[in-house]
Amino acid sequence: MTTALLLAVTLVTxxxxxxxxTLLPTPHGRAADVLDALPAPLFAALAAVALxxxxxxxxxxxxxxxxxxxxxxxxxxxxxxxxxxxxxxxxADLLLA
Amino acid sequence: xxxxxxxxxxxxxxxxxxxxxxxxxxxxxxxxxxxGQGATVASSVLLFSGAAQFTMVGLAQAGASPEGxxxxxxxxxxxxxxxxxxxxPRLPAGRGRRGLLALVLLDETVGLAVARTRPAAPTMVxxxxxxxxxxxAGTAAGVLGxxxxxxAEVAGVVFVILFVxxxxxxxxxxxxxxxxxxxxxxxxxxxxxxxxxxxxxAVVVAVACSATVRRRREDPDGTRTTAAADRPxxxxxxPAGTGAEVRP
Numbered sequence: 142m143t144t145a146l147l148l149a150v151t152l153v154t155x156x157x158x159x160x161x162x163t164l165l166p167t168p169h170g171r172a173a174d175v176l177d178a179l180p181a182p183l184f185a186a187l188a189a190v191a192l193x194x195x196x197x198x199x200x201x202x203x204x205x206x207x208x209x210x211x212x213x214x215x216x217x218x219x220x221x222x223x224x225x226x227x228x229x230x231x232x233a234d235l236l237l238a
Numbered sequence: 239x240x241x242x243x244x245x246x247x248x249x250x251x252x253x254x255x256x257x258x259x260x261x262x263x264x265x266x267x268x269x270x271x272x273x274g275q276g277a278t279v280a281s282s283v284l285l286f287s288g289a290a291q292f293t294m295v296g297l298a299q300a301g302a303s304p305e306g307x308x309x310x311x312x313x314x315x316x317x318x319x320x321x322x323x324x325x326x327p328r329l330p331a332g333r334g335r336r337g338l339l340a341l342v343l344l345d346e347t348v349g350l351a352v353a354r355t356r357p358a359a360p361t362m363v364x365x366x367x368x369x370x371x372x373x374x375a376g377t378a379a380g381v382l383g384x385x386x387x388x389x390a391e392v393a394g395v396v397f398v399i400l401f402v403x404x405x406x407x408x409x410x411x412x413x414x415x416x417x418x419x420x421x422x423x424x425x426x427x428x429x430x431x432x433x434x435x436x437x438x439x440a441v442v443v444a445v446a447c448s449a450t451v452r453r454r455r456e457d458p459d460g461t462r463t464t465a466a467a468d469r470p471x472x473x474x475x476x477p478a479g480t481g482a483e484v485r486p
Binding site (some may be wrong): 203 | 284304308321326352402417421429439440481
């Protein structure tokens with residue numbers, strides 16, 4: 142890994158963030174509706190990738206973590222979501238160990 | 239800003255920083271033997287992208303060409319396009335300001351910016367800076383050999399938890415819940431069938447699911463995120479009745 146490659150990767154990564162933020166037009170009409178509805182399914186899909194990205198079904202403690210996170214999310218608190226998710230993971234890991 | 243929104247912002251930023259810090263330790267410990275200690279920390283300072291950095295290290299370890307590394311990182315960067323498209327209506331106009339906010343364009347900053355009724359730009363900055371500090375500090379700790387008890391085991395689950403939480407926080411109606419559930423199922427099936435599809439499949443499926451949304455009407459008070467954003471220098475208002483109030 143050379144310095145030049147690291148700088149090139151930096152440029153690509155920064156550009157991938159800055160260009161859409163500065164060049165994308167503000168959406169209107171139907172596009173605005175679709176984009177407004179995008180976050181929930183997008184994060185749910187990313188959660189599925191995080192769960193199954195290895196190509197195998199997840200271990201029970203990981204499923205318990207996801208279930209705990211869903212319970213914590215009912216209070217609309219990200220901190221509580223993290224705590225409940227980790228608690229679910231730890232409890233399942235302990236019970237199944 | 240009064241105290242309650244500040245407290246809410248802090249309570250949102252902390253779990254993100256904690257999760258990213260844990261991953262930073264993992265990255266630092268795994269990348270240092272491949273890149274060297276200095277380059278590992280420098281990569282976190284410069285890139286601030288776990289996906290790109292882990293990919294870069296993996297490819298470097300596998301002996302990939304520099305061109306291959308750049309193409310892979312560029313492909314990962316495409317994910318920023320829908321993130322930017324989602325958050326832009328909630329940001330003030332001005333390319334300069336948006337360009338600066340782009341430096342903290344992450345899944346987590348966008349998720350919290352759209353899930354809460356507080357102004358999106360300060361949310362992105364506060365959560366993003368906290369995440370950045372945690373990422374660099376975690377990387378440095380990993381490089382120095384810090385071995386958080388069970389960090390590796392926990393690291394595999396924290397982003398599942400975060401994404402589940404962000405999805406739930408950005409649901410504002412039962413229809414949103416149905417679209418999110420559908421996206422999770424479809425993406426899960428696609429990922430099991432073709433693991434390499436990964437984040438690309440997630441974006442395609444999510445856009446397809448969100449395209450089923452019914453056309454929204456103007457709220458009685460006239461707030462609508464995109465309409466307000468057309469006017470220069472105007473901050474956008476969150477959609478009325480979202481129920482996404484700040485709560486510690």
